[in-house]
Amino acid sequence: MSFTKIRIAAFVFTVALSAASSAQSASDRPPRIAFLAVEGSLESMGPHNRAAWEAAGTLADASLLFYDGAGGFKDNTGALCALSSFDAVWHHQGDDIARTPLHGGPGLQAIWAFAAEGGGVLLSGGAVGMMDYCGLEPHVRTQRHQLEHYRDPAFMVPEVPSHPVFAGLAETNGIIGLSHGGCPAVADFYWGGPAEGMVLGNTPAGVERPLVEYTVGSGRMIFFGWRWPDYADLENPYRENLLRLTGNLLAYLADPQQWHPIVFPTIYPPEAHPEEPGIVASRWQALRSAIEDLSQTFPDTYTKGEAWLAQLDALQAEQDRLPKEAGKDAFASVVARFEALQREALLANPLLDFERLLVIRRRADQLGLPMNFYGNTDIAPTGYGNTLEALSLADPDKAPEVLFTPEGDRFVGDLDLHYEGKKLLLSMPNENGRWGIAEYDLATGTMTPLPLIDEPDVHNYDACYLPDERIVFTSTAPFIGVPCVGGRSMVANLYLHERDGRIRRLTNDQDHNWCPTVLNNGRLLYLRWEYADIAHAFTRILFQSGPDGSGQMEYYGSNSFWPASLFYARPVPGHPTQVIAVAGGHHDAPRQGELILLDPALGRNEADGVVQRIPGHGEKVEPVVLDGLVSATWPRFLHPYPLSGKYFLVSCKPTKTSLWGIYLVDVFDNFVLLHEEPGWAFLEPTPWRETARPPALPDKTNPDATEATVMLTDVYRGPGLDGVPRGTVKSLRLVGYTYTFHDLGCEPDRVGLDGPWDVKRIIGTVPVEADGSAHFRVPPCTPVSLQPLDKDGKAVQLMRSWLTAAPGETLSCTGCHESQNASGEFKGAPTAFRRAPSPITPWYGPARGFSFEREVQPVLNAYCVDCHDGKPFKDGTANFDLTSRPAEKVPSAFQMHFSPSYMELRRWVHTPTLESDAHLLTPRDFHADTSTLVQLLRDGHYEVTLDKEAWDRILTWIDLNAPFQGTWQEVVASDPVKLAAAKHGAQRRRELHRRYAGMDEDQEAIYSAAVIETPRLRVSRETCEPLSFPETTPPETAVLSESPPVVRVNVTDSLSLELVRIETGTFTMGTDGGYPNERPARTVTLEEPFLLGRFEITNRQFRCFDPGHDSGLETGEAYQFGDDERGHTLNRDEQPVVRVSWEQAMAFCAWLSEKTGHPFSLPTEAQWEYACRAGTATPLWYGTLDSDFSACANFSDATHHTVYYPHVPDALPPWRPADTRFDDTWRVAAPAGSFKPNPWGLYDMHGNVAEWTASDYASGPRKVVRGGSWLDCPKRGRSAFRNHYEPSQKVHDVGFRVVCAL
Secondary structure (H helix, E strand, C coil): CCHHHCCCCCCCCHHHHHHHHHCCCCCCCCCEEEEEECCCCCCCCCHHHHHHHHHHHHHCEEEEEEECCCCCEECCCCCECCHHHCCEEEEEECCCCCCCCCCCHHHHHHHHHHHHCCCEEEEEEHHHHHHHHCCCCCCCCCEEEECCCCCCCEEEEECCCCCHHHCCCCCECCEEEEECCCCCEEEECCCECCCCCEEEEECCCCCCCCEEEEEECCEEEEEECCCCCCCCCCCCCCHHHHHHHHHHHHHHHHCHHHCCCCCCCCCCHHHCCCCCCCCCHHHHHHHHHHHHHHHHHCCCCCCCHHHHHHHHHHHHHHHHHCCHHHCHHHHHHHHHHHHHHHHHHHCCCCCCCCCEEEEEEEECCCCCCCCCCCCHHHCCCECCCCEEEEEECCCCCCCCEEEECCHHHECCEEEEECCCCCEEEEEEECCCCCEEEEEEECCCCEEEECCCCCCCCCCEEEEEECCCCCEEEEECCCCCECHHHCCCCECCEEEEECCCCCEEECCCCCCCEEEEEECCCCCEEEEEECCCCECCCCCEEEEEECCCCCCCEEEECCCCCCCCEEEEEEECCCCCCCEEEEEECCCCCCCCEEEEEECCCCCCCCCCCEEEEECCCCCCCCCCCECECCCCCCCEEEEEEECCCCEEEEEEECCCCCCCEEEEEECCCCEEEEECCCCEEEEEEEECCCCCCCCCCCCCCCCCCCCEEEEECCCCCCHHHCCCCCCCCCEEEEEEEECCCCCCCCCCECCCCCCCCCEEEEEEEEECCCCCCEEEEECCCCCEEEEEECCCCCECCCCCCCECCCCCCEEEECCCCCCCCCCCCCCCCCHHHHCCCECCEECCCCCEECCHHHHCHHHHHHHCCCCCECCCCCCCCCCCECCCCCCEECCCCCECEECHHHHHHHCCCCCCCCCECCCCCCCCCCCHHHCHHHHHHHCCECCECCCHHHHHHHHHHHHCCCCCCCCHHHHCCCCHHHHHHHHHHHHHHHHHHHHHHCCCCCCCCCCCCCCCCCCCCCCCCCCCCCCCCCCCCCCCCCCCCCCCCEEEEEEECCEEEEEEEECCEEEEECCCCCCHHHCCCEEEEECCCEEEECCCCEHHHHHHHCCCCCCCEEECCCCCCEHHHHEEECCCCCCECCCCCHHHHHHHHHHHHHHHCCCEECCCHHHHHHHHHCCCCCCECCECCCCCCCCCCECCCHHHHCCCCCCCCCCCCCCCCCCCCCCCCCCCCCCCCCCCCCCCCCCCCCECCEEEEEEECCCCCCEEEECCCCCCCHHHCCCCCEEEECCCCCCCCEECCCEEEC
16 A cells, blocks of 8 residues: 555544543543644645544544744644643654654753653654654664555564553564555664653564653653554554554553652563562572582592482572562562572682682763764763772672772773783873873782883774783874864774784774774784775674784674674683673663674674573573664673683662662573772672683794785685686785764765765785685785775675785785685685786876876766766756866765766666675675666767776775765865874874874875876767667557466466467667667567566565575665664565576576476566557657656656755765656666566566566676566666666676566
């Protein structure tokens, strides 16, 4: 059902009235409700807002009030009405997600004041987004989006079933149906949270949390969102529930006597089941399991296990004899004795073989934890009241011993104890607020600042000892700014302090390196944040390297959305791979999160390697795409210290109202509190003892070397090039990055229209051998991204990350995204390994930032501007301007300054955008052949033929994500303050990189523009006649009946196909007035009838053949903070299948043939065009290029032209090529058969998705694709239009339909 067809009428709901009355308070009168509207009149209200108002009138004594724009509300006579005269207020936003005058300003202040003074407020639909302006949440934001088409049932899972708002609702197995689709304006908490409100109801998926109650002053606010509150759908089978719930909400908010206390649930075992008296079954089992485990593991030292188990059995039997209705007081004695037994049995753990525990005490209201996108320099240097202390395990009642109190109330933390247990490292700012690292001698009590990078504008912090007595620490010496916060946070990378005092840089990363520690094998483990053309909120990856910076590689979490962060990871003693870490989000509780035990030997992506979440014994962890991963969950953890793979010391806050205390926890879900104090947080628990020293690994680097080497075994190994035929890759393009400086960055200072995040540097190319191997030199301590190139120099995969080789290192790589866990067969030394490493072939000059004006504009000047100078063509046709003109301010919420020619050309290329999917891209998903610009130039564009260099420049620009600016100084040239910051940052970065990495390079150098020889062109604007695509040839085929015969073929029990019988006939194939590859028009006769698929093959149908097929999504725009923003789905069952190669489509046909005994295949070009035309002679079966296609075809239209990013609606200007005169309302592929069929009963022959044919293009091996897709304007989806791809290529907008011979 489309929203435009929903019937709105005045109505009286008997059900609604009964719902309201069932939830009324003791008062006899219905609640007085003010229904607030931002529109000026009832007539101007949209259908969904009006339907909500009409529902309000049946549920309560409701008055419709219109906002006056100045904080007041008027009735229909124009009289101001005080909100205080009502029992509750309701505002519903249902028609459009755009922000309204009530999203802030005096209107919201008036609503807030009403609640604060004791009133109840209901905000529903898109009005849930008003939460962002209410100041209710410190870190959480709502997610808002416009529901455009799909209407799926929407169910609710009550989180607080006893709450009055759920009275009388019909449910099935605890699930309540509320909606059959949802109003267009959808808002919820899918970005994370709520942290400060009580979740009353959730979705079955468990992440949207759209029904939330808050305390506001003396009153209450309830937010009611997601796809539930759809009051305009009169056909909703769950309408009775929706109205009853709404009536309950209004009655509840109107009666303060009903208000429940706001509580925050926790899975902390002692408080996870407050409704159950005594000890719940899971806690009995947890303690029993731990005692049994300790008895088996330590039979010689843990000797009281049997006695404790006997006590446990007796105590449980005593509880079982108590009647459940006896009340909690009756169980108090059992609870107390259970907890005493738990404490005695678990603190006897032989792993607690130390007397004292080092901790940091800090004020509970000043935790000193940076946000998850910040570093230490982003928190205050003072004001924590913190001390270094020692807790006594031998005498738990003894007050902690204060070991060190910093002067001036300075921060002290990031504790790292030396292996001998006699000294430790701490982060601590000096008296001027500059962060440094000090060493504390536990025997003498002496604190000694370490002489590290002693520069007035450099901070050092977060250090760890290496087994050979060297120290690794993080420093802001790279002079990089965090790009997503405008460079306001100073990025810290890893540095090494040698025993002789020399300091050298280990990593060269775009963003922070956090929490360095040493693995059991002697390698470094740290958290690396990166986002090169990928979702920045989710890509904090556990990395490992040698202690000298060699062998930098993923440890856990690459190509994953979950978890968004893994702070404080530490290796499990004695285990080769397991680590314990704190999993959190992005805009989330700072550094806090869930306690996760990981083993990368089990898997390295998403939750594949999760051993267990604590608590969560026996429960599978499901990964979710959630920015605020833990903002609504408890308990939370910090600073885990593993005693083994089962027992851990950790700082924990069990509930929202608890203290941060030190706990002993285990994988069985036992929690034992060791110490807490009111008003204080106890952090960083570290046993004060000697620990095993990991092996001291020898260095694999030469700090004075100026080169490094990469050895790539086989580029085809691994999923990165899955399906790419061997022999395709001829070379590798080496791409670097110029990271942003302090106080500027891609948000808001843009390098290109929608990406990239950083200035891209073109370094050069190296060869790939026939066996897929490569052996080449690279500059050391330099981030390098590798792009495998085909024979035309087009990237077949994009590495949205980088490798960094240490000086003198030989860095080995198995394949393209080949898992470290994969085993390979040794087939002898690869070809490239049997020769000297290849030098880098420069790319038309020295390594440099890629600038559109200097690298691409010269190509346009040479080949394009004679025609495309912005002046109309001779026939009056509008022209676009590719001439060289200065950059201009582009309309946007961000700072964009690009040339008109860039903006024009950018429209015609297909790139991954600022943030493409975090999962591994389908090979060739953004291959240059998917760009319209390449297709036009490749297949003949007014006899313009680019030479090799011109092609190379265009293709490289596309593969680099279409940047405009080549230096940061050019990015911010219009802002004098930022320009000065960029110049200063460039100077300091160069100085410090030369000093600590031995590399001297001016990354901001501007080189001369390319010189491209102008060819002799045969056309100019004066002689050029733009294609008009005329087709006037009369049809030459017999007219079929009005009801073409449809044949149904049952393939399996779950798969049937509808085919249309196409009779023989003659038609004119191609056109003389179209693109060169459509010429000449010729007469073709089809001498055999055939059956052609009535619809494009859908995902549901294709998955009967390949159950694991993923059509994926069309990448979204701007940022990704939740699943909705990843892009637009192409994966629904009813949508046409895409990302299937020609080879896969033919395999499907072969499978159909085997299943049915009928000869299925792909249609030939002739069959396809004949059937598409269906006896018509116009360019499209429904008419000309000026015909309204809205009902007939899914082409690029007014909807597709607009930029969809509700969070910042003006993030990007509308930029896609589109025929905005018409609107078919679909952004991507519609369900098969959504538009009118052609005269022969065939659906979607034009647009929706392009379709493979059986025919070769020219002499092959490429295969012809027909029909165009949702991305194309009508001229590129005409009956005669031809495109083509390699048969092995999976294309994001190409599917197929089948033909069956008769």
